[in-house]
Amino acid sequence: MKRFMERSPSTAAGTLVDLLRKSVRDTPDKIAVKEKSRQISYAELDEISDLVAGTLAGRGQGGTMRVGIWLNKSIEAVAAIHAVLRSGGAYVPVDPTAPVRRAATIIADCGMTWLITTMDRVETLRAARPDVLSSLSVLVVGEDPGQTPDDLSVASWADALARGTRTPRTLAGPDPDDVAYILYTSGSTGTPKGVTLSHGNARAFVDWARSEFDVTSVDVLASHAPLHFDLSILDVFVAVAAGACVSLVPESWQGLGAALNRFVADEKISIWYSVPSALRRMVEADNAEFLAASRLRVVSFAGEAYPTRQLRALRDKVPTVTALYNLYGPTETNVCTFHRVEDEDFGAAAGAAPPIGQPCPYARAILLEGDRTRLPDDGEMTGELCISGESVMQGYWNDPAKTASRIVDQPDGSFYRTGDIVRRTSDGRYVFIGRNDSLVKIKGYRVELGEIEAALESLPAVDQAVCVAVGDAASGDTRLAAFVTSPSGAVTDERGMRRHCRQSLPAYMVPDLIEILPVLEYTSTGKIDRMALTALAESRITMSRVRPGSARKQRR
Incomplete structure (x- = not known):
């Protein structure tokens, strides 16, 4: 198949196969993989x-x-x-x-x-x-x-x-340029698309992560992500690269905060990597004190934004020596930017979520405005993030047209268009704004759904908020629906949330429907299932013919 972009052979030092061979030579008797009551060297x-x-x-x-x-x-x-x-x-x-x-x-x-x-x-x-x-x-x-x-x-x-x-x-x-794995992700047409990554693509990320987190053979890495999810690459291969142990989280525990806390304690986990949703459940569990007494020294998260208020709760629960990392990158690029969370990320000037940071050493980033216009390479700018470098995929399996649609050619190379809108700060760090496909038009206005979610999550009585846009078949208009969860014991109502939105958002951005759910739905990779929530919003709006600004009874 045609590669993602024409480039010289990978400069990554070896292949994924070489990692296991080295660990076998160096630490043959060290535990490599643990699963419940079983383990192998x-x-x-x-x-x-x-x-x-x-x-x-x-x-x-x-x-x-x-x-x-x-x-x-x-x-x-x-x-x-x-x-x-x-x-x-x-x-x-x-x-x-x-x-x-x-x-x-x-x-x-x-x-x-x-x-x-x-x-x-x-x-x-x-x-x-x-x-x-x-x-x-x-x-x-x-x-x-x-x-x-x-x-x-x-x-x-x-x-x-x-x-x-x-x-x-x-x-x-x-060879480093040979395909190592194909990860299938959801496609916009409903057909899964295969992201093809080489040994060199993976090694660029794995070698960096091992060095950045200073992973050694004494570490124990938790494998929380399913193996079909790209977060698993760090768990499986960074462990092998360092001759460390990877301990497999039982699949039935992936959404159970209390069970995960017990797992961290019992398995003496030192390095954790998951989506924020899992970490939020762990912090909210009754036995969160296990985190404070744990051996955690690196906790990294990716896949979703981690609201600052909730991230502060995590920081307050883990040991003071624990380094927190926000890792960013779609499956097509592996992790391509990173940010180590610092005290300033919780200060008065902190954003709704920590930055996604600066490019990893093997990645280059540019910003696009509109379809193909490249923005200047320095200074404060907002645009679509595009990535080039050793970790970027070879292409979508057997789909050159889709591959080509994600490429933008520039004088200094070809870049993958992430579809994410970011803001570059004056010091060169990137802040995630939202998906370019999450920008919707409401009454002629461009609306970023993430801004509405941030407004709702600023309420102490709101734990998580998800906003979706749906078409109302009866009127032909686009409606906004928000689903929220509340912390245990919190009391809130739709009227109060709507009043809060009116105080901080323009009238056209106030959701037509706000509903309190006991829990949100999640995909098999632990991310919020926005497709399921969109379908729920469509059914609610169809049944009730919600009008802008109307109140409705909530399901508790």
Whole structure:
């Protein structure tokens, strides 16, 4: 496939495969991966991944091989990632909570050679999309697959370990520019899009993160993010780069603040990385005192804005030595800017959320105004953030048109258009303003939904606020709807929130609907599910024919 942009070969020092090989040499007996009551050493991880890689390479297609990993987070899933990379292939993690038809779409789209999964998922896929299974080989983890239909090519994980052959040491390893993984994200058309990233793309970020956070073999990293979410790259590979331990957060605990606090304490976690939503739940839990007594020394967050008021609550709960980092970057760029949170971020002049900071050493940033107009490279400016550098993807899998639509060519190279509107401060740091697609027109005015959310979240009785814009089929107008949650014990009402909005926002920005929810809905990656809330707003407006400024009874 055509690369994202024409550039010289990657300058990253080696590949992801090299990281495991080094840790095996340096710390073979160190615990590499922990899962509930199980754990394996680096020597064991090396052996397992090597045996599985031998099985994959036996039927593979060298560097062109794509291998799906459709498993719950586990030692086997992590070992499978390393096995695929060692075999010369690229791994494609499939959301284990996704509907089978979505999983089938991803499997078919990227033309997998192998699928590593469980037998129950094989049977589900066979019932829904037998055509997808007919074109690939399956490596079954867990129960014995038993007698399988003649039209299926099925191998057993247990057999691969018991009777498999280790990867020939003469097998040429991947190059930095070879594809390492393909992460599928939601597409605007409803069809998932595959973001293709190379070993060099990943190593640029991994090597920087290991250095910035000073990760060593004594650290324990929490793996909170699902493996199909780009935050998992730090957990899995920075741990391997340092010969550290990665402890897998049980998937059923990902949204449970009290359970996560207990996990941090019991597993002696020193480095944490997640979306802010998870951290907010941890701070609000009854056992948040576990955080203060923990070994946390780095807590980083990404994926969503972290309101300053809530971030202050986190700072007050974690040990005083804990460094807080705001990491920014879409899947297409890995992390490309960062900001270490300082005392000034909580002062009187602090913004609604901390800055996303300055570009990482391997990234370059420019701002665009409108479609293609480049803004000056210094001074205070507001525009769309565009990123170039070693960490930027090779492109969208099998979709050159979509890839081209995200590129802007400049005299000093090609840049990926993030779609995010940011403000560059006088000292060169970037502040996130909002998505360019979250700018909506209301009565002819341009409205940034994030501004309405910030106004609502400034109320002590509001914990989180999400604003969406929906079309009213009856009137043809665009309506604003806001959904909020309240801290435990807080008392608020729609009338008071609407009055507050009128005091701080123009009349056309006051939501037509404000509804209090017990909890917000989240996606499988832990982000707020804005699509679900938009659908809820549409149903509410359709049922009630809400008029601007009208009050409505709230659901509590």
